[in-house]
Amino acid sequence: MSDIVIQVENLSKYYNLGVVGTGTLSHDLNRAWAKLRGKPDPTLRIDQTIQQFNNSTGKASDDYIWALRDISFEVKQGEILGIIGRNGAGKSTLLKILSRVTAPTSGECRVKGRIASLLEVGTGFHPELTGRENIFLNGAILGMTKEEIKQKFDEIVAFAEVEKFIDTPVKRYSSGMYVRLAFAVAAHLEPEILVIDEVLAVGDAQFQKKCLWKMGDVSKEGRTVLFVSHNMVAVQSLCQKVMLLDKGEMVQNGPANQIVSNYLRYCLTSTQMDQVWKNQDEAPGCEEVRFRRISIQINDQDNNMITMETPFLVIVEYWNEIPAACLHITLHIRNEQGIVAFTTGSCQEPGWNGQSLEKGIYRSICHMPKNLLNSGRHSITILVVRDLANIIYMYEDALVFDIVDNRDRSGGWFGKEPGVVQPYLEWKTEYVGSKIPSQRLLKR
Amino acid sequence: MNHNSNTYWDLIIRTKSGWFDLHLSDLWRYRDLTMLFVWRDFVAQYKQTILGPLWYLIQPLFSTIVFTVVFGRVAKIPTDGLPPFLFYMAGVTCWTYFADCLTKTSGTFITNAGLFGKVYFPRLTVPLSIVISNILKFGIQFLFFIGFLAYFMIKGAHIKPNYWIFLMPYLLLLLAGLGLGAGIIISALTTKYRDLQQLVTFGVQLLMYATPIVYPLSVVPEKYKWLALANPMAPIVETFRYAFLGSGSFNGIYLLYSTGTTLILLLFGVILFNRVEKTFMDTV
Ligand SMILES: Nc1ncnc2c1ncn2[C@@H]1O[C@H](COP(=O)(O)OP(=O)(O)OP(=O)(O)O)[C@@H](O)[C@H]1O
Numbered sequence: 196m197s198d199i200v201i202q203v204e205n206l207s208k209y210y211n212l213g214v215v216g217t218g219t220l221s222h223d224l225n226r227a228w229a230k231l232r233g234k235p236d237p238t239l240r241i242d243q244t245i246q247q248f249n250n251s252t253g254k255a256s257d258d259y260i261w262a263l264r265d266i267s268f269e270v271k272q273g274e275i276l277g278i279i280g281r282n283g284a285g286k287s288t289l290l291k292i293l294s295r296v297t298a299p300t301s302g303e304c305r306v307k308g309r310i311a312s313l314l315e316v317g318t319g320f321h322p323e324l325t326g327r328e329n330i331f332l333n334g335a336i337l338g339m340t341k342e343e344i345k346q347k348f349d350e351i352v353a354f355a356e357v358e359k360f361i362d363t364p365v366k367r368y369s370s371g372m373y374v375r376l377a378f379a380v381a382a383h384l385e386p387e388i389l390v391i392d393e394v395l396a397v398g399d400a401q402f403q404k405k406c407l408w409k410m411g412d413v414s415k416e417g418r419t420v421l422f423v424s425h426n427m428v429a430v431q432s433l434c435q436k437v438m439l440l441d442k443g444e445m446v447q448n449g450p451a452n453q454i455v456s457n458y459l460r461y462c463l464t465s466t467q468m469d470q471v472w473k474n475q476d477e478a479p480g481c482e483e484v485r486f487r488r489i490s491i492q493i494n495d496q497d498n499n500m501i502t503m504e505t506p507f508l509v510i511v512e513y514w515n516e517i518p519a520a521c522l523h524i525t526l527h528i529r530n531e532q533g534i535v536a537f538t539t540g541s542c543q544e545p546g547w548n549g550q551s552l553e554k555g556i557y558r559s560i561c562h563m564p565k566n567l568l569n570s571g572r573h574s575i576t577i578l579v580v581r582d583l584a585n586i587i588y589m590y591e592d593a594l595v596f597d598i599v600d601n602r603d604r605s606g607g608w609f610g611k612e613p614g615v616v617q618p619y620l621e622w623k624t625e626y627v628g629s630k631i632p633s634q635r636l637l638k639r
Numbered sequence: 640m641n642h643n644s645n646t647y648w649d650l651i652i653r654t655k656s657g658w659f660d661l662h663l664s665d666l667w668r669y670r671d672l673t674m675l676f677v678w679r680d681f682v683a684q685y686k687q688t689i690l691g692p693l694w695y696l697i698q699p700l701f702s703t704i705v706f707t708v709v710f711g712r713v714a715k716i717p718t719d720g721l722p723p724f725l726f727y728m729a730g731v732t733c734w735t736y737f738a739d740c741l742t743k744t745s746g747t748f749i750t751n752a753g754l755f756g757k758v759y760f761p762r763l764t765v766p767l768s769i770v771i772s773n774i775l776k777f778g779i780q781f782l783f784f785i786g787f788l789a790y791f792m793i794k795g796a797h798i799k800p801n802y803w804i805f806l807m808p809y810l811l812l813l814l815a816g817l818g819l820g821a822g823i824i825i826s827a828l829t830t831k832y833r834d835l836q837q838l839v840t841f842g843v844q845l846l847m848y849a850t851p852i853v854y855p856l857s858v859v860p861e862k863y864k865w866l867a868l869a870n871p872m873a874p875i876v877e878t879f880r881y882a883f884l885g886s887g888s889f890n891g892i893y894l895l896y897s898t899g900t901t902l903i904l905l906l907f908g909v910i911l912f913n914r915v916e917k918t919f920m921d922t923v
C-alpha cells in the first residue's frame with residue numbers, strides 16, 4: 196500500500212474564542228509587575244483556571260472551542276474525498292491545517308507530494324493590476340514558478356474566457372469575471388494534491404459546471420483532491436469517498452452515496468412537518484377557527500425524505516366555531532429565497548361552490564404531485580379565508596420541509612438547477628428531414 | 640513501504656516544530672514570489688500616483704532643509720566642518736531607508752492577515768520583498784544625494800570622498816538587515832500586542848535622535864560615547880559620512896559590532912517570526 200498520500204492521525208485543533216493574552220502591552224506589563232511584587236494577577240478571571248481544567252476533560256466551555264477532535268483518516272492517490280457537514284463542523288479548519296495556514300493543537304498530518312490549496316478564489320489579487328499581471332502574482336502565491344505560469348498562461352486565459360480584458364485592471368472586472376480568472380489560475384496548478392473549500396458557490400452555472408469537470412479531470416490524471424462542499428449533488432457525483440464531520444468530530448467516513456444520504460436524513464431534523472394540538476384553547480387560530488393538526492405526509496412510508504419525485508400530502512385539520520360560514524384554506528408555498536412558488540386553495544376542489552360549513556372539525560387535504568417544486572428548503576404559510584375574500588387568520592411558516600434533489604443526471608450538470616419549480620414536461624424531438632425549405636418553417 | 644519512516648513523506652504537519660526549524664530552503668523555492676511582490680509594490684504604486692517618484696525626492700529634501708535650518712542655523716550644532724546641507728542629507732538618506740524597512744516590515748502580519756489566512760507560502764517573502772523594493776527608493780534618493788555632492792564639490796566645498804565608498808553595498812546590506820531584523824521582531828510582537836504598532840512610528844522618531852543624524856558623533860561627550868555607540872546604526876551612518884564626505888569618525892571595530900548586532904537581530908527575528916506565523920491566523 197504505497198499509494199497513500201495523506202495520512203492524518205488524531206488531529207485536533209482548538210480555538211480560543213475569548214481574548215488570549217490581554218492583547219495590549221500595557222496590560223501585560225501591568226501583569227508582570229504584579230507578579231514581580233508577588234501580587235495576584237490583576238487581569239486574570241477566577242473562572243479561567245477552572246475552564247482550562249474543563250477543557251482538558253473534554254467539556255466545551257465558553258472560551259474554547261474544539262474545531263476538530265481526534266480526526267484520523269487516510270487518502271489514496273487519485274481519490275477525490277468529499278468533506279461534508281453543517282456550518283461550523285470544522286471542514287474549513289481541516290483544510291486550513293492541511294494547507295498549513297494554521298497549525299494543529301495536537302496530532303499529525305503526513306503528506307506526500309505538493310499541496311496546493313484553494314480556500315478562497317482570488318487570494319492576493321491586486322485591484323490595480325491587470326488580469327495578466329494578476330495571473331502571475333496569483334500563480335506565484337499559489338506556489339507556481341514564473342516559468343510554469345508562462346507555460347500555462349494561454350490555457351488559463353482561455354479557460355477563464357477573459358481574452359478581451361486581459362490587459363484591463365481587475366478592478367474593472369465584473370465579479371463573475373474576477374472569479375473565473377481566479378479559478379482558472381488555481382485550476383491550472385499542477386500539485387499532486389489539491390485542497391478546495393467551497394469556492395464553487397460563486398460564478399454562474401455554466402462556469403461552475405466547467406470547474407467541476409476540470410476537477411474530475413484532475414483526479415483522472417492521478418492527482419488527489421480534497422473537496423468541501425454543501426452541494427450534495429456535486430459531492431455525490433464527483434467523490435468516491437465522503438467524510439462527514441459534526442462539531443469537530445468525524446461521524447462517518449465511507450462511500451459517497453451512503454454518507455450523503457445519511458447526512459441528508461440527519462439534516463431534516465430542523466424541519467417542521469407535523470403539528471398537533473389536542474387542546475383547542477392552546478391551538479393557533481382566531482375566535483372563529485382553530486387549527487387541530489397541520490402536517491405533511493408522504494405516501495412512501497419507509498422513506499422519510501421528500502425528493503423531487505415524491506408526491507406528498509398537506510393536511511390541515513381545524514375546528515370551526517362559526518355556524519354556516521363560507522370558509523376555505525389557502526396555502527402559500529415559499530422557497531428558501533422567500534419567493535412564493537405558487538398558492539393553492541381548498542376552493543379548487545371540484546364541485547366547491549362556496550357552500551357553508553357547520554360547526555365542527557374539518558380536514559382539508561392537498562395533494563402535491565411529484566416533479567413540481569425545485570429542491571431545497573420550503574415553507575408553507577396557511578391562510579384561513581372567509582367568503583373568498585377576507586383572511587381571518589394567517590399562520591406563517593406553519594410547515595417547513597426540504598426537498599432533496601435525487602434526479603439522475605449522471606455526467607451532466609450536477610449543480611442545482613435554477614428556478615422555483617422543476618416540472619417534467621412533455622417533450623418530443625422528431626426527425627423532419629435532411630433539407631428543410633425555409634418557407635416550410637415559416638408556415639408552421 | 641513503511642509509512643512511519645519519515646523519509647516516505649514530503650511534509651509532516653505538527654503542532655510545533657523546533658525553534659531552529661526555519662524552512663529557509665522554502666524561501667529560496669519561492670524566490671519568484673518575492674520578486675513578484677517587489678514588482679507588484681512598484682507597479683501598484685506607480686499606477687496610483689504619477690507623483691510617486693517625485694515624492695521620493697521631496698521627502699528627503701524637505702527633511703534636510705528643515706534640519707539645516709533648525710539644527711544648523713538656529714541650534715548651531717557643529718557638523719564636523721562639512722556643509723550642513725550635505726551633512727544632514729547624508730544622514731537622512733541612510734536613515735530613511737532603515738526607517739522605511741523597519742516600519743513597513745513591522746506591519747507584515749496585520750496588513751497581510753487576509754492573505755495569510757487563505758494560502759500558505761513562506762511568510763518571510765513579504766518582509767523580504769519590502770526591503771528589496773525599498774532599495775529602489777533608496778537608489779533614487781542616493782543619486783539625488785550624489786548630485787548635491789557633485790554640486791558642492793564643483794563649488795569648491797571642503798569634501799573628500801575616499802576609497803571607503805566601496806563599502807557602500809555593505810553598508811546598505813547592514814541597513815537592510817537591521818531594519819528587517821527589528822521590523823520582523825516587532826511584527827511578531829504586534830500579533831500579541833496590538834498597541835505596539837502605534838508606538839513604532841514614534842519609536843523610530845526617537846531612535847533617530849539617538850543616532851548621529853542631526854549631530855556628528857564627535858560632539859557627543861566622551862562620557863556618553865559608549866551609549867551612542869551601543870546603537871548599531873551609529874557606526875553605519877558615521878562610516879557613510881566618512882566615505883562620502885571625508886570627515887567624521889570611522890572605526891572598523893565599531894562597524895564589526897554593527898554587523899554582529901545585525902546578525903543577532905536577524906536570527907532572533909526570523910526565529911520569532913517563524914513561531915508566530917504558525918498560529919497567528921487563529922487570533923485575528
Ligand atoms: N480563528 C478562529 N477563532 C475562533 N474560532 C474559530 C476560528 N475559526 C473557526 N472557528 C470556529 O471553529 C469551528 C469550525 O469552523 P470551520 O470554519 O472549520 O467550519 P466549517 O465546517 O467550514 O463551516 P462552514 O460550512 O460554515 O464553512 C466554528 O465553530 C468556528 O466558530
Ligand SMILES: [Mg+2]
Pocket residue numbers: 286287288392
Ligand atoms: Mg467553511
